[in-house]
Amino acid sequence: MNTLPTVLVLCTGNSCRSQMAEVLLNHDLAGRARALSAGTRPQPKVADGAIEALKLANLPTEGLYPKDVDAVMNEDIALVVTVCDNAKEACPIFPRPVRAIHLPFHDPHGEPLESFVRVRDDIRARLVPAVREALGL
Numbered sequence: 372m373n374t375l376p377t378v379l380v381l382c383t384g385n386s387c388r389s390q391m392a393e394v395l396l397n398h399d400l401a402g403r404a405r406a407l408s409a410g411t412r413p414q415p416k417v418a419d420g421a422i423e424a425l426k427l428a429n430l431p432t433e434g435l436y437p438k439d440v441d442a443v444m445n446e447d448i449a450l451v452v453t454v455c456d457n458a459k460e461a462c463p464i465f466p467r468p469v470r471a472i473h474l475p476f477h478d479p480h481g482e483p484l485e486s487f488v489r490v491r492d493d494i495r496a497r498l499v500p501a502v503r504e505a506l507g508l
Contacts, residue, residue, distance in 0.1 A: 379450070
């Protein structure tokens with residue numbers, strides 16, 4: 372049985388962009404890839420705007436919580452995607468070489484729900500195809 376390639380979406384707080392990217396990748400690439408997300412300095416909870424933006428698109432939000440990158444270091448990561456400049460700079464060294472791509476997105480924290488929806492749609496429009504291409508799917 373083939374195991375799915377695992378994509379790690381890395382951000383600073385793992386409370387918004389990386390969480391939305393994880394959900395979108397798991398939905399749009401279901402059965403072809405598996406996504407995880409983590410942060411270099413995780414926040415206490417996922418942003419309410421991120422949860423609401425995902426719900427508006429009928430995407431699952433159950434069980435989302437910010438994770439430290441150390442919690443996923445033992446995963447067999449095929450691709451790391453950094454979605455903010457801080458995470459790119461602080462990207463950890465993995466136990467083995469891992470392909471990485473950097474695709475920054477606007478941080479909507481403190482902005483109205485419409486900003487979260489725009490970022491969600493931008494992630495779907497740019498990140499999902501980039502991951503599909505990077506993994507050869």
